[in-house]
Amino acid sequence: MKIVVIGGSGLIGSKVVQKLAAQGHQAVAASPDTGVNSVTGEGLAEALKGASAVVDVSNSPSWEDAAVLKFFETSTRNLLVSEAAARVGHHVALSVVGTDRLSESGYFRAKIAQEKLIEESSIPYSIVHATQFFEFLKGLADISVEGDKVRLPPVLFQPMAADDVATGVASVAVGQPVNGIVEIAGPEQFRVDELVRRRLAALKDSREVIADPDARYSGAAVSERTLLPGKDARLGQTHFDTWLKSPASQPPTKPAAAAATASKRA
C-alpha cells in the first residue's frame, strides 16, 4: 500500500513511516521540508497520487488559540479535498483521548474542529485518540509553568511511549476505516503532577511541581477521570520506568533542534 504520512518528519510521523516501511508498505513522509504543505496545499496533489491512505500526524507550529485553530481547519480541509480528488480510501488522523471533554482549551477546540471536518467529509476515516506521550511530559511542564513553579492538577492519566503511539497509528492505517474513534493508551495510570515531577527530576530540571486541584490542563478544567481512556482502549507495551531507562527518554542532543522545538512550542 502507498500511505502518505502528513507530518512524516515529526516525533510520531517519523516512527509511523519507519514502521510502515518495515512492513513492506510504500510510506511517504510528507512535510514542508519535502515540499508538501497541507496549509498552503503545495505538493499535495502530487504526493497523494496512487495513495490508499493518508495518515495526518501533523501539528501546528504555533499553539496560540487562533493560530492552532486556523492550522487544523485549513490543513484538514485541504487534505480532505485533495484526498477526494485522488480517490484516497482512508483518512487516519491522530488526536487526543478526552478531546471532546477539553473544549475550554484553545488547542483542543482546534482538535475538535479537525475531527468534525473529518467526520463530516465523504472520505472513510479512522480517528486515533492517544493519551499523552511520555515524550511530552516536559512540554506539559513548560505549558503549565507560572513563574518558577509548575502547577498541575493531580488527576489521573494513562500516558504512553511515542513508539507505542506510532505502532497503534500504523496498525490502524493498514486496516479498514472504522468511521469512528480508536483509543490507544499506556499500560499504567499515574497522577499528572506525580509523573511530571518524576520526569523533571530525571532531566535534572529543578522546577518545583505543585499539585493544584484548581490548575488547568492546557487551559481546560479537568476532573479525576477527564484524561482517562475508556475500557476498550488498546494498550501499549512500554512501562514508564522502562522508557525512562531507554534512549527514547534522552533530551535532543543538538542545541539547534532543541531550540527550534522550544520556540515552536512556546
Ligand SMILES: NC(=O)c1ccc[n+]([C@@H]2O[C@H](COP(=O)([O-])OP(=O)(O)OC[C@H]3O[C@@H](n4cnc5c(N)ncnc54)[C@H](OP(=O)(O)O)[C@@H]3O)[C@@H](O)[C@H]2O)c1
Ligand atoms: N503531545 C501529546 O501528548 C499528544 C497526545 C495525543 C495526540 N497528539 C497529537 O499528535 C500529533 C503529532 O504530534 P507530534 O508531537 O508528533 O508533532 P511534531 O513532532 O511537532 O511534528 C509535527 C509535524 O507536522 C509537520 N507540519 C507542520 N506544519 C505542516 C504543514 N503546513 N504541512 C505539513 N506538515 C506540517 C511538521 O513538519 P516540520 O518537521 O517541517 O516542522 C512535523 O513533521 C498532533 O496532531 C497532536 O495533536 C499529541
